[in-house]
Amino acid sequence: MGFLAWDKRTGEVIYSLPTPHGYVGRFNWEYVFQGNPDYPEHIGTMDNGPELTTEEAQRHFRIIDGELIPK
Secondary structure, eight states, rough: EEEEEEEEOOOOOOEEEEEOTTTSSOOHHHHEEEETTTTTEEEEEEOOOOOOOOHHHHHHHETTTTTTEOO
């Protein structure tokens, strides 16, 4: 499964990444959001998201109460 991040205030998907080939470690969300003062207070993350790019995930999904919901 891919990696997904969203804004907890709006439910908007702000980052999505399909699982990289050959990936063997834990994804580093701190690196992705370094310098962003909203992380981790207002940004939720999951490591079992859809295998979609950010643009595709924004088009098809929204997050409500931490649950991935189709639009």
